[in-house]
Amino acid sequence: MTLSDIEFPTPSENADCRPVREILDRIADKWSLYIFVALKDGPVRFNALRRQIDGISQRMLTITLRQLERDGLISRTLFPTIPPRVDYELTAIGRSLLAPVMALMTWADSNRDVIEEARRQYDH
């Protein structure tokens, strides 16, 4: 058996791929993946997320969190203390997305050397 024999599950083959696109466009943006990974071990507060995700601006963190909340992938819990406290947490469906996302992360981690070498060759 060669690599090209591997069969991948085809998500209903072309049939109505617009909704899938809408979902993937949310996940495959600049920050969503990192928010997911940051939330994998339990609830995290707004500013803790900001510190954990290097380079994200407050604006984009707010916007991306709202979108993920709208999709039901994370939940937002406000504790009306002073100063206010807001916890973000993966929902059940959000956790089910964690498996494929972590698979991607793991792939990226195991293949970084190969990719960096490919880049060096290409740039040369």
Place this chain on the structure above:
Amino acid sequence: MTLSDIEFPTPSENADCRPVREILDRIADKWSLYIFVALKDGPVRFNALRRQIDGISQRMLTITLRQLERDGLISRTLFPTIPPRVDYELTAIGRSLLAPVMALMTWADSNRDVIEEARRQYDH
């Protein structure tokens, strides 16, 4: 066992996550995932890709293909016929990325109803 008991492989825990970020930022952009899926069954020509990936501009297709080629994930083969013909194809390492990518696609496909319902509730 509950969902929170699931353990995910942690990609070398925080250690040097900048290279992983660089790789993920390439994969998790607006178009790379779709190019990957479009190439999953074998080589595809430039304009065929453009027709297959709805909404992509010629410019972004060129740019994204070049970046994926630089990372060694796809190969570019020019046949100097007239009119010219250029085949894009997944490399071995590119095909190894196909598994996690298809897992994401499959997840998006099986969860679109839930997400659309969540959106309706949020918007209401």
Place this chain on the structure above:
DNA sequence: ATAGAGTAGTATCAAATTGTGACCAACGCT
């Protein structure tokens, strides 16, 4: 003979997205 389409792009400029501070209000600490 000539107009139109297809090939794989590049160049230029407009539009959309993202980043950068500033600001808010209420409180604790020194």
Place this chain on the structure above:
DNA sequence: AGCGTTGGTCACAATTTGATACTACTCTAT
């Protein structure tokens, strides 16, 4: 009294992406 912390929002600047036109060559239809 002044600074820091909380979780944001707002206006504006910088970056990224999209739209359109152009290339040069050939094949097909009128």
